Amino acid sequence: MQWETVIGLEVHVQLATQSKIFSGASTAYGAEPNTQACAVDLGMPGVLPVVNENAVAMAVRFGLAIGAEIPEVSIFERKNYFYPDLPKGYQTSQMAQPIVGPGTIDITLDDGTVNAVRIHHAHLEEDAGKSMHESFHGMTGIDLNRAGTPLLEIVSEPDMRSAREASAYVRALHAIVTYMGISDGNMAEGSMRCDVNVSVRPKGQEAFGTRAEIKNVNSFRFIEQAIECEVERQIDLIEDGGKVVQETRLFDPDLNETRSMRTKEEANDYRYFPCPDLLPMMLDDAYIEHQRSLLPELPSEKRQRFETALGLSAYDASVLASSRAMADYFEQAMQSCGDAKLAANWVQGDLSARLNKAGLDISESPVSATQLGELLARIKDDTINGKAAKQVFADLWDCKGETADQIIEARGLKQVTDTAAIEAIVDQVITDNPVQVTQYREAEPDKRGKMIGFFVGQAMKASRGTANPQQVNALIKSKLDALL
Amino acid sequence: MAIEHADVLRAAHLARLGIDNTDAERYVGDLSRILDMVDALSGIDTDGVKPLAHPLDATQPLRADEAIEPNRRDTYQESAPAVADGYYLVPRVVE
Amino acid sequence: MHDLTLADIAKGLARGDYSSRELTQHYLSRIESLDRRLNSFITVTGEHALAAADAADAARQSGQAGILAGVPLAYKDIFCTEGVRTSCGSRMLDSFKAPYDATVVEKLKLAGTVSLGKTNMDEFAMGSSNETSFYGPVRNPWNTDLVPGGSSGGSAAAVAAGLTPAALGTDTGGSIRQPAAFCGITGLKPTYGRVSRYGMVAYASSLDQGGPMARTAEDCALLLNAMAGHDPRDSTSVARAVPDYTQSLAEPLKGLKIGLPREYFGEGLDGGVETAVRDAIKVYEALGAQVIDVSLPHTRLAIPTYYVIAPAEASSNLSRYDGVRFGHRCDAPTDLMDLYKRSRVEGFGEEVKRRILIGTHTLSEGFFDAYYKKAQQVRRLIRQDFLDAFDKVDVLMGPAAPTPAFELGNQADPVQMYLQDIYTIAINLAGIPGISVPAGFAGDRPVGLQILAPHFSEAHLLNVAHAFQMQTDWHTRRPALTADE
Incomplete structure (x- = not known):
C-alpha cells in the first residue's frame, strides 16, 4: 500500500527577553542553580505575576510577521499539574484566547517550490525548571533558573507530508524568529524545542490516522530522523495488523528509534481555567501598528x-x-x-x-x-x-x-596589467619552451586551443601569479599564431 | 450532580492528596452536600451572559522588561526541606 | 491606654503623652497575660516590636514621624512578614519564615507602625469561626465559649480585647466583616484592587482583599490611607488616586439614600440581630437619611456561586504546597508521588482538603461548564444586582451576619457553616467595598451593621460609618476580661 505521512508541529521558542515573563529575574543561560529564581519564579506563598511587556511585543511582532490576526483580547489560563520542575503546580499559559491567531509560514522545498504551512495559533506561556538526575545519591536535583522564561508556542496545522518538509518548516521558523531577534534560536541550549505530531494514512484517504507525539526533538537533523523512524514504525505496525495508539514518544538518536514515554498515569486532566491573578490583555490598534513599524x-x-x-x-x-x-x-x-x-x-x-x-x-x-x-x-x-x-x-x-x-x-600580489611587462614574460616563456612551440605548430588547429593552457600556466608562474590572466592568454595566442 | 466515591478518589489523585478509601467515603458525604447546594445554579437561565472572571472590568498592566531581581537563593532556601549544592532535592524522578 | 482608639493613640504619641516603647510594652504585656485563653496570636514578635518602637520614637525626636509612627498593630498570619513565621494557620507552613514583606506590610512599616505579631486565623482563610486553625480555635473576648468569627478571628478578637489597637485582616467571603461583627469592632473590606494582594497568601485570588480592623471607622480610614494604592507587583491592583480617607469623615449625611435589600431581612435572620440593625437604621433616618426598599434578586445564589469559584481558585493556588521548596514535607518519602500525597494530606487540615477536592472536581473535564463557567455567569448577574441597586441608592445596609457569635464546636456541618456568610459573600463576588460597624447587641453578643457602597467609594462608606459612631457608643463598649485562669 502507498502511505502518506501527515505531520504537524508544536514549537516552543524561548523569547529573548532580559527578564522572565512574570517576574524581574534574569533569563541569562548557564547561571548557578536557583540563583536566577526569584520569589515569583519559586511560587513562594503570596507572590503574584505581572506580564513582561517585551514578551507581549515579541509575540505580537511574530504574529504580524506570519500574517496572523492579533485578537483584541487574550487571556492567560492555568494548566494544572504536579511536577517538581513546575513550582506553582500549574503552568501559566494560554488556551482559549491566545495572543496570536491563525497565520501562515512559507517553506522552500528541495526542488525550490514554496509551500505555505498554516499556523493554527501561537500562545505565550512560562517555561519550567530543569531536573538533574546525576550526583544526588538517588535523588533528583531541581534547578528553577529557567522557570518563568517566556515561551512562544507556535502550533502548526498538520500540513506537512514528509520529514524534509517538517525540517524545512522548522528552518523557516528558525529564520523568522532569529531574523526578528525575538529568540536566539539556540537549539542546543533549548531555545527552540519541537514536539512533532506524526501520523500515516493510506494515500488518497481523507481522514487522518491516529497520531503519536514525539516530544522535545531539538535539532534539524533529529527532526528528520525522528519522523522517518516513527513513520516506519507506524507503517510496520499497521501492516502487521496493529494499531497506532495516541501517545507521547521520545526520540533516541543513538538507537535511531522512538519509544513510548513510560506513563504510569492515566490521562491528564489539566483543569484549565482563567488565571485570576492576571487580567485580560487588551491590545489596541495603535499598539499593534507600533509593533508592525518595528518589524525588520x-x-x-x-x-x-x-x-x-x-x-x-x-x-x-x-x-x-x-x-x-x-x-x-x-x-x-x-x-x-x-x-x-x-x-x-x-x-x-x-x-x-x-x-x-x-x-x-x-x-x-x-x-x-x-x-x-x-x-x-x-x-x-x-x-x-x-x-x-x-x-x-x-x-x-x-x-x-x-x-x-x-x-x-x-x-606583492598586485596584478601586473602593464602590457610591456607581460609581453616580456610571454616572450621569455616562448623562448624557453621550443619543444612545446613546435608541438603547437604541428598540432591540428582544433587541438591548439587546449595547448595554450600550458604556456599560460608557465607565464602565470613566472609572474608569481600577478599577471592578468586574460591579458596573458590573449598575448600568447597571438604570438603563437604569428609563428604558424 | 452527585459525586461518587470514584470521583473523590480521582480528584484526590489529581490534587495529590493521599486520601484512602475510608477517608474518601467521608468526603463523599461532605462534598455531596456542598454540590447539592451548588446545584441551585443549574436552573438559572444564563443564556448570553458573559462569564465574569474578575470583579472589575480592568485590563492587564504590562511591566518593563528589566532584570532587577537579585540572587537571594540562600534566603529562599532557608525554608526548603531538602537542598544540596543549591538544588532542591526530591525523590528520584524517573523519565 | 488600651481603650484608646488608633486616632487617640496617634495624637497621644504626637503630644508626647507616652512613647511608642511604652505603648508597645503595654500591649505586649496584655497579650502575655490575656491571650493564653483567647489564643488570638500565633506568633508574638516582642523584640522586633520594641526595636521598631524605638526607631519610631527616635524618628519622632528628630521630627520625622508620620501620623502612624509608633502605632502598634498586628497582622493576620496570612500576610508575609520577612524573617517571621507566616503560617496561614496551617501545619503546612508551620516552619515557613517568609523571605519578604507583603506590600501592605512594607507600606505600614514605612509609615512607622510597630508590628506586635501575627494573629490566628482559619487555615488558609477557609472558615467562618476560626476553628479550622492548626493552632487551635480563637475565643471571643465577649464570651470565651463563643467563636470570634472567621477567618480573621484572631485579628478581631485581639482588637476587641485591647491586645492591639488595630489589626489587618483579609476578606474573601466575609472574613473581615463577620468576625468584626462577632467581636464588636469595625472592619472594612475595601474594593477589590484597592489594596495590594502581593504577599497576602492567596486563597481565592479574584475575591481576596486585605483591609483594616479597628475600633472605629476613623481608625480604619487612617489605616486605609497607608495601605491603599496601586502596586506594580499586583496586576489586579488598581492605578487610581488614593484620597485622604479621613478628610471626608465628617461630611453631613442629609439626603443620603439608604437601600435595604429585602433579601437581607428574610428567613434565617436572628431576631436580636434584626432589631439591632433596624434600630441602627433609625439613627440614620434621624440624621436625615431616606430609607428605600431594594432588591438584590440573585442573593440566594451567592453562596452556591462562591463555593464553586473560591474552591476552584484555591485548589490551584494551594498546589504550590508540595513539600519541595518550602512547607511541610512528610518523613522518608518513597517516591515523588508519595512525597506529594503524604506531605499534602498531612500538611492540610480537613476544611482545606474539602475545598481542594471540591475545586479540583468542579474544574475537571466534563464538569467545568456546568460548574465553573455557570458560576462565573451567575457572578455577573450578582454584580449586576448591586450596580442596579446603586442606581437608586447611595449605600446599602443590613446585618453583617444572620446570627451573633455562636458556641465553639457547634457547627459540625460544613454547609451550615457556609450559610454564615449569606450577607457578606456576594460583596466579594461583586468586588464592592463593605464595612461592619458595632450596632448593639443580641442578648450579650455584639451585632454588626453592614454598610455597602459602589466600587471605590470607601471615602463615602467611611463617612457614613463615622456618622453613626458620632451618634452611638456601641464602638466604645469593651468586654470584661480577666487574666488567665
Whole structure:
C-alpha cells in the first residue's frame, strides 16, 4: 500500500527577553542553580505575576510577521499539574484566547517550490525548571533558573507530508524568529524545542490516522530522523495488523528509534481555567501598528529583494536569505565591494567552504564581512586576480593581516596589467619552451586551443601569479599564431 | 450532580492528596452536600451572559522588561526541606 | 491606654503623652497575660516590636514621624512578614519564615507602625469561626465559649480585647466583616484592587482583599490611607488616586439614600440581630437619611456561586504546597508521588482538603461548564444586582451576619457553616467595598451593621460609618476580661 505521512508541529521558542515573563529575574543561560529564581519564579506563598511587556511585543511582532490576526483580547489560563520542575503546580499559559491567531509560514522545498504551512495559533506561556538526575545519591536535583522564561508556542496545522518538509518548516521558523531577534534560536541550549505530531494514512484517504507525539526533538537533523523512524514504525505496525495508539514518544538518536514515554498515569486532566491573578490583555490598534513599524525585513521579503533588486538567482537569494546572520554578512560584503554577484559567489563559495570545514557559524567567521568586501573590491578593480584573491582570503582567515590591501602590498600580489611587462614574460616563456612551440605548430588547429593552457600556466608562474590572466592568454595566442 | 466515591478518589489523585478509601467515603458525604447546594445554579437561565472572571472590568498592566531581581537563593532556601549544592532535592524522578 | 482608639493613640504619641516603647510594652504585656485563653496570636514578635518602637520614637525626636509612627498593630498570619513565621494557620507552613514583606506590610512599616505579631486565623482563610486553625480555635473576648468569627478571628478578637489597637485582616467571603461583627469592632473590606494582594497568601485570588480592623471607622480610614494604592507587583491592583480617607469623615449625611435589600431581612435572620440593625437604621433616618426598599434578586445564589469559584481558585493556588521548596514535607518519602500525597494530606487540615477536592472536581473535564463557567455567569448577574441597586441608592445596609457569635464546636456541618456568610459573600463576588460597624447587641453578643457602597467609594462608606459612631457608643463598649485562669 502507498502511505502518506501527515505531520504537524508544536514549537516552543524561548523569547529573548532580559527578564522572565512574570517576574524581574534574569533569563541569562548557564547561571548557578536557583540563583536566577526569584520569589515569583519559586511560587513562594503570596507572590503574584505581572506580564513582561517585551514578551507581549515579541509575540505580537511574530504574529504580524506570519500574517496572523492579533485578537483584541487574550487571556492567560492555568494548566494544572504536579511536577517538581513546575513550582506553582500549574503552568501559566494560554488556551482559549491566545495572543496570536491563525497565520501562515512559507517553506522552500528541495526542488525550490514554496509551500505555505498554516499556523493554527501561537500562545505565550512560562517555561519550567530543569531536573538533574546525576550526583544526588538517588535523588533528583531541581534547578528553577529557567522557570518563568517566556515561551512562544507556535502550533502548526498538520500540513506537512514528509520529514524534509517538517525540517524545512522548522528552518523557516528558525529564520523568522532569529531574523526578528525575538529568540536566539539556540537549539542546543533549548531555545527552540519541537514536539512533532506524526501520523500515516493510506494515500488518497481523507481522514487522518491516529497520531503519536514525539516530544522535545531539538535539532534539524533529529527532526528528520525522528519522523522517518516513527513513520516506519507506524507503517510496520499497521501492516502487521496493529494499531497506532495516541501517545507521547521520545526520540533516541543513538538507537535511531522512538519509544513510548513510560506513563504510569492515566490521562491528564489539566483543569484549565482563567488565571485570576492576571487580567485580560487588551491590545489596541495603535499598539499593534507600533509593533508592525518595528518589524525588520523578513526572510521572504529579503529573498524577494535579492532576486529583483540585486539580480541574484532564486537559488542564491534563498541560500543567502536563509539566516539573518548570512544575509547581514552578505549585504555588508556587497556594500564594501559594490558587486552583489561577486559577493554572493564568495559568501556561498570560498567562505562557506572554509566555515563548514572549521565547523563555524557565519557569525563566528574569522574574516569579517567588511574584510571580505574590501578583498572583493580589489578583484573588481583588477588590482588582483582570482588566484591571488584566494591567497589573500587564506591570509585573512589565518589573521596574517588586518586588511586585504595590507596583505596584497606585503605579498606583492598586485596584478601586473602593464602590457610591456607581460609581453616580456610571454616572450621569455616562448623562448624557453621550443619543444612545446613546435608541438603547437604541428598540432591540428582544433587541438591548439587546449595547448595554450600550458604556456599560460608557465607565464602565470613566472609572474608569481600577478599577471592578468586574460591579458596573458590573449598575448600568447597571438604570438603563437604569428609563428604558424 | 452527585459525586461518587470514584470521583473523590480521582480528584484526590489529581490534587495529590493521599486520601484512602475510608477517608474518601467521608468526603463523599461532605462534598455531596456542598454540590447539592451548588446545584441551585443549574436552573438559572444564563443564556448570553458573559462569564465574569474578575470583579472589575480592568485590563492587564504590562511591566518593563528589566532584570532587577537579585540572587537571594540562600534566603529562599532557608525554608526548603531538602537542598544540596543549591538544588532542591526530591525523590528520584524517573523519565 | 488600651481603650484608646488608633486616632487617640496617634495624637497621644504626637503630644508626647507616652512613647511608642511604652505603648508597645503595654500591649505586649496584655497579650502575655490575656491571650493564653483567647489564643488570638500565633506568633508574638516582642523584640522586633520594641526595636521598631524605638526607631519610631527616635524618628519622632528628630521630627520625622508620620501620623502612624509608633502605632502598634498586628497582622493576620496570612500576610508575609520577612524573617517571621507566616503560617496561614496551617501545619503546612508551620516552619515557613517568609523571605519578604507583603506590600501592605512594607507600606505600614514605612509609615512607622510597630508590628506586635501575627494573629490566628482559619487555615488558609477557609472558615467562618476560626476553628479550622492548626493552632487551635480563637475565643471571643465577649464570651470565651463563643467563636470570634472567621477567618480573621484572631485579628478581631485581639482588637476587641485591647491586645492591639488595630489589626489587618483579609476578606474573601466575609472574613473581615463577620468576625468584626462577632467581636464588636469595625472592619472594612475595601474594593477589590484597592489594596495590594502581593504577599497576602492567596486563597481565592479574584475575591481576596486585605483591609483594616479597628475600633472605629476613623481608625480604619487612617489605616486605609497607608495601605491603599496601586502596586506594580499586583496586576489586579488598581492605578487610581488614593484620597485622604479621613478628610471626608465628617461630611453631613442629609439626603443620603439608604437601600435595604429585602433579601437581607428574610428567613434565617436572628431576631436580636434584626432589631439591632433596624434600630441602627433609625439613627440614620434621624440624621436625615431616606430609607428605600431594594432588591438584590440573585442573593440566594451567592453562596452556591462562591463555593464553586473560591474552591476552584484555591485548589490551584494551594498546589504550590508540595513539600519541595518550602512547607511541610512528610518523613522518608518513597517516591515523588508519595512525597506529594503524604506531605499534602498531612500538611492540610480537613476544611482545606474539602475545598481542594471540591475545586479540583468542579474544574475537571466534563464538569467545568456546568460548574465553573455557570458560576462565573451567575457572578455577573450578582454584580449586576448591586450596580442596579446603586442606581437608586447611595449605600446599602443590613446585618453583617444572620446570627451573633455562636458556641465553639457547634457547627459540625460544613454547609451550615457556609450559610454564615449569606450577607457578606456576594460583596466579594461583586468586588464592592463593605464595612461592619458595632450596632448593639443580641442578648450579650455584639451585632454588626453592614454598610455597602459602589466600587471605590470607601471615602463615602467611611463617612457614613463615622456618622453613626458620632451618634452611638456601641464602638466604645469593651468586654470584661480577666487574666488567665
